[in-house]
Amino acid sequence: MIKLTLSVLLVLISLDCLTQIDYSKLIIGRNTGTKTLHDGNVTKIFGFTETLNEVTDTPGPTIRVTEGDTIQIEFWNVSQGAPHTIHLHGLDVNQENDGVPHLSFVVNHMDHGYYKFKAPHPGTYIYHCHVVSTIHVQAGMYGVIIVEPSNGQNNTTWVGGESFDRDILLTASEIDTNWHTDAVLDHEHDPVNPIPVFVPENYTPQYFLVNGLSETQLADPLNHSTVGVNEDVFMRLVNIGYYGVRYIFPNSVNARTISSDGRPLPQAYINDTIEVLPGERYGTLIQTGTADFYDVEIEYFNMNTQLIESSQAVTLRTSLASINNLELNLTVYPNPSEDGVFYTEKAFTENYTIYAIDGGLVLKSSEQRIDLSKHKPGIYTMHYQGSVIKLCAQ
Ligand SMILES: [Cu+2]
Structure with missing residues (x-):
């Protein structure tokens, strides 16, 4: 009996070794990155790259795989010290490949390891380092894994699900530069007992x-997401920060949330606002019309106080909006404005347009005095010849 069990086990092991890898991906962990922030400040970061000579940035590369495929991530640690792992957040992988240090394995500096798993349900997932994860995630070691359906139709939500024209990934996170100092980041982390880490x-x-x-980085036309006219767009909404976020879509795009954490929702959630807590992912279908731009507002709220501490705007630009005349010299002051009146030295040769965050047109003018005082306080976007800036009326 024991003999039989052993031979079955051996067969299983050898079968496992022979398992065909459908998709293999190299990911490199580094802790020598720097990131330029919107105000010109530069902060130290950790991150994931696909090649050795690539600039380390965060989020890391987006990995796209196909449902049912056997995936192998080869992970190199080229990080001058700290061990790292790849934790596959939300993916049903076995413990050995889960990247949780004390249950799996860590990859030390100048070493490498393999994570192997079968791509589960189509959806949006996160990968991140799980060594002292509070610090290493904040440091920048995170990215997104997208699992596409196995039917070969990449533009469907899942087999038998809904089709779309394109998908757009929005990943929310934050940076507290006080966490990005040498004192916090430069540790020979102990993977077994991470408590001594500050x-x-x-x-x-x-x-x-x-x-x-x-x-301003989001307002830069070069960083806008492109969408088509009258398209179905599948928004993949991710939060890998420590704050809660709300993605707020213009009412005109009919936001309909259909999936959460890699699973279809039993019933679609019809609401312009989708709250995404740390680690969560939602799939939301929107429909573009014939406007030039659609702005998505993202609110960041403190999980302890529930207070909104920041609001950012992402612009979806349709093909109708020309980007031939990138006008990057457009400056408006004061911004924020206390009374809702702004000025610019720019002499306009045609009208600019100003939109409220809900997508409504607020003003069309060529005047250098921009008067939003009769409108409610909030964020507006000003569009002129392909250039977009964010106006904040208090
Ligand atoms: Cu790490």
């Missing part, structure tokens, strides 16, 4: 990011 008492982020960008 974790700052307070988390008070100064930068609230979407896809690693904030404020």
